[in-house]
Structure formats: structure tokens, C-alpha cells
Amino acid sequence: AQSVTQLGSHVSVSEGALVLLRCNYSSSVPPYLFWYVQYPNQGLQLLLKYTSAATLVKGINGFEAEFKKSETSFHLTKPSAHMSDAAEYFCAVRTTGNQFYFGTGTSLTVIP
């Protein structure tokens, strides 16, 4: 079965500090991996996706993620946190089937 695990349900960083949100996947076949962001009272918006073209993926708002097959990880990073980055972040995996599996989410708080 495919799944994703997000370590840390809450992460707090200072404004300007590095953001690191962790995601590990389990998949028996090469996966397609996604990071979504959810701002309060809104739907999920795609940040970036890994589709096997390149292991380092750049997304919107300065976020990027690196696919590491040896570690089965797809951690999300941003060099410098901004107040507007405060949101819920979801990692998701899809293999060759039709279903997307979401992690439990990580709530990011940015401290001024």
C-alpha cells in the first residue's frame, strides 16, 4: 500500500529562518509526489510536484523539494520563511493508480 508520513504536525520557525517540512513515502513503484498548501478557510493549492524529470523540484513562493529515493523522502524547504508562509502543508503520493494519498499535514507557524 502507498502512504506518506509527515514528521511533525506542528513546526515553528522565525521569520527569515530556514523552513524544513519532512515527508517520507512508502511505495513499491516509483511514485509521483506532491506538496500542497492550505491557507485558512481555503482549498488545497499545489506548491510543487515530482514527476521523475529532476530530483530537485522548484515550486511557487520560493519553495523547493528534493526527491531522495535512497531515503524515500521528499522534504519541503524554503531558505527564508515569510509571515505569509504560515499555513497547513500536505505531502501526497500517487503511483500508477487513480488515488492520491495525503499525509496528516504539518502546520507551519512563522514567528515575527
Add this chain to the structure above:
Amino acid sequence: EPEVTQTPSHQVTQMGQEVILRCVPISNHLYFYWYRQILGQKVEFLVSFYNNEISEKSEIFDDQFSVERPDGSNFTLKIRSTKLEDSAMYFCASRAGTGNTGELFFGEGSRLTVL
């Protein structure tokens, strides 16, 4: 930019009542999904729909739930007899059919409150 739209944005209903949540997916998309998110919890898969039939459903999607694409543009989720535990945000999503890498595009959600 094309988007997924959902109505209503918020519905309050009495336990036992029927509820229909409506979605208009992006027009050239072929795969449609419903997810739900209970307050403060993770996003849970309910059902996926392709070629006018359910392709996958979760254990949450029991006989109280049904989906329909009645007219080629709308995609509805019906809950026949709502329970208190059905209170959640329900998200519709759609995906293009070309290639395996397509991401889900989500609507803003419909908040269902069952009293």
C-alpha cells in the same frame, strides 16, 4: 485561470436530512474526486470517478454516500441521511486525463455542519 468551483460554501443541516454538495470541475478534466477534512484533521479520500463510474472508494464512502455526474459539467456528492460525524469540510478535486503526472486541482470546499 480555470478552477474547480463548489457550492454551497457552507451548509447547516439537521441530523437525518439529505445533503447534496455540488462541484463544477475544470472543463477538460476527466478524473473527479471527493475528499473530506474533519476540523483539525487530515484530508481523507472518499471517492474517485472516471468515465461516468466510481473507480475507487474508501471505507468511509458507505451506502449513505453517492456521487453523480448528471449533466457533463456538475459532479455531486449526496449524503442520504446525515450523521453528526459527517460534519466536515468536503473538497472536490479534478485531474486532467493526459499522462500520469497530473496533479489534483481542488475547489475551495463546502463546509457541512450537522446539528
